[in-house]
Amino acid sequence: MLPDILSITLIVVIVMSIPFVIQKRKQAGLTGIKSALTPICLYLMAIVNLFAYWFDLMGLLTWMLGFVLVILGAYFTKYMSASEA
Numbered sequence: 353m354l355p356d357i358l359s360i361t362l363i364v365v366i367v368m369s370i371p372f373v374i375q376k377r378k379q380a381g382l383t384g385i386k387s388a389l390t391p392i393c394l395y396l397m398a399i400v401n402l403f404a405y406w407f408d409l410m411g412l413l414t415w416m417l418g419f420v421l422v423i424l425g426a427y428f429t430k431y432m433s434a435s436e437a
Contacts, residue, residue: 355405362402366395386431393425 373391382388397418404414
C-alpha cells in the first residue's frame with residue numbers, strides 16, 4: 353500500500369512541478385535547450401527510477417543510468433545564469 357501511495361505522490365509532484373519550472377525559467381530569462389537540460393535530466397532520473405521500481409528492474413543498468421543523468425544534470429548547470437537574489 354505504501355509503495356503505491358509513494359508512486360502516485362511522485363507522479364503528482366512531477367506533473368505539478370513542470371509548469372513551475374517553466375514559469376521560473378521564463379522569469380529568470382533563461383532560453384535555449386542547454387539551460388533546460390538540467391531539469392530535463394533530473395526529471396528523467398525520477399521517471400527512470402519509478403519505471404525501474406514498477407517493473408522490478410533495480411539493477412546495475414538502472415543505477416548507472418541514474419548516475420549518468422545526475423552527472424549530466426550537474427554538468428549543464430554551467431549554462432544557467434546566476435540569480436540576482
